Amino acid sequence: MGRRVVVVGGGTAAQRRLGPLVSAGARVHIISCRTKPAVEEMAANGLVTLELRKYRAGDLDGAWYALACTNDPDTDSTVASEAEGRRIFCMYADVPRFGTAISPTAASRTEIAECAEPSLPGVALVGGGPGDPDLITVRGRRLLARADVVVVDRLAPSLLLAELDPRVEVIDAAKIPYGRQMSQDTINLTLIDRAKAGKFVVRLKGGDPYVFGRGYEELEACAAAGVPVTVVPGITSAISVPAAAGIPVTHRGVTHEFVVVSGHIPPNHQDSLTNWDALARLRGTLVLLMAIENIDRIVEALIRGGRPADSPATVVQEGTLHNQRTLRGSLGTVAGLIHEEGVRPPSVVVIGPVAGFGAQPTATWQADS
Incomplete structure (x- = not known):
């Protein structure tokens, strides 16, 4: 509890790992030139701290754990090298063997996959519940384990992203109140394009898709494009x-x-x-x-x-x-x-x-x- 963790990078790789760190009580500091909207909101809400700049030598001062998540090999390698020199455990997101720590979620991914149902075609609108990852439905979690693409809301349980296979494409569809947003039309087109490319797409939402979640708008757009949709209700907040x-x-x-x-x-x-x-x-x-x-x-x-x-x-x-x-x-x-x-x-x-x-x-x- 309260130990400093430095995350270098603010994109999808970082977003997927922030939930477990914050939930564990770590003091998470992010250094990145750009961030996803969901990461930006976590900083605005005081869950993490954020500096919008390039990584510099010495940024790991006082850290117990580091994550190299920039998707830039040179920067990630520099972070990993400095961490090793300081005897700080480091997870290297793109090339795990280059790091000195690995994601602890592999076992949970395996457990979910073992009980997962076969993928359905098209898009699944999945209600993730009010926030705690244990409150997603069993079927929602099974479908999530089979996803090729996950289009995720800011209110969806962020801890579930850490359980996804690294090959799963995660698209941040956050709608920050009075801030950065992905338009609904863009979300609809993203669901349709990925599904028509042969991907199984999970649209992961907070709460229930049909309770102020615009779920039916997405169903209508997919249906008009000939994309089949499965609706998995969620526990509404x-x-x-x-x-x-x-x-x-x-x-x-x-x-x-x-x-x-x-x-x-x-x-x-x-x-x-x-x-x-x-x-x-x-x-x-x-x-x-x-x-x-x-x-x-x-x-x-x-x-x-x-x-x-x-x-x-x-x-x-x-x-x-x-x-x-x-x-x-x-x-x-x-x-x-x-x-x-x-x-x-x-x-x-x-x-x-x-x-x-x-x-x-x-x-x-x-x-x-």
């Missing part, structure tokens, strides 16, 4: 993340309904399809996804529509992961808590009587480390 914080979205005698709402468009926006006044009049549970940026206007709309300001409200950030944190308050105070505590996506906001349940001694969530 709308239910599992509150559960990880000790909150049931329904409870006998307390609430008979829960509503899942996307907050990526604020109330009264011309593109909004949500009737916020109607939501405010409901007595049950409101689960807000993608609502952090617009939380002030959402709170105002709900209180103005009649939802009591003292209604319990809970925010869960990075639900089911080792760095999950939970903030509890009321509808009237939740926006202030989010701003004061620097809450960032991905976060789920729960409003209603059940939002106060998690403070009581109930079953606890333990993410694997």
Whole structure:
């Protein structure tokens, strides 16, 4: 825990290995001229540190472990040589025999492959669940083990990428909120092109493909191009993340309904399809996804529509992961808590009587480390 790891390179090879390092509690420092959007977001969220520059002698000072992942033989060789001279274990991504350490995931890849089903043609839309890799479905994991290409969202379980065979092409389709994004049209074309080239493509998403995941858009695009699609549902964060914080979205005698709402468009926006006044009049549970940026206007709309300001409200950030944190308050105070505590996506906001349940001694969530 807390030991310094230096990763040189910010591309796919690095992205595939960052999840296990962060989960293990390493202090990961990345040095790279360019990075994938998912790597950039990990740095923005404080999970890793990042310097956008070329590698220099001395960058391994204080490191226990180094990863040479630049895809440039000269740079990777320099990193490996300096690591050997300093007696620092080093993984050489492109040519493992040149390093002094290897990826620890070979055994888990073998175990998954042994139970994997034969590859299906075309594209599989796989829901990866809320974040913890153990919460992907058995079938989703089996199909992932057979993939030739994985097109991955930023919210998909990053630890699963480390289990992929090195020959699998990983395409970062991250959509960073209000930041770098791969357009949906580009994602659709990528799925179709790779599938028509004879590759088995897994579109790995966070949560469930059909819950604010644009899964049906991708199915329609593939179907129009004659590409067969398999849909593998996933555990949606709308239910599992509150559960990880000790909150049931329904409870006998307390609430008979829960509503899942996307907050990526604020109330009264011309593109909004949500009737916020109607939501405010409901007595049950409101689960807000993608609502952090617009939380002030959402709170105002709900209180103005009649939802009591003292209604319990809970925010869960990075639900089911080792760095999950939970903030509890009321509808009237939740926006202030989010701003004061620097809450960032991905976060789920729960409003209603059940939002106060998690403070009581109930079953606890333990993410694997």
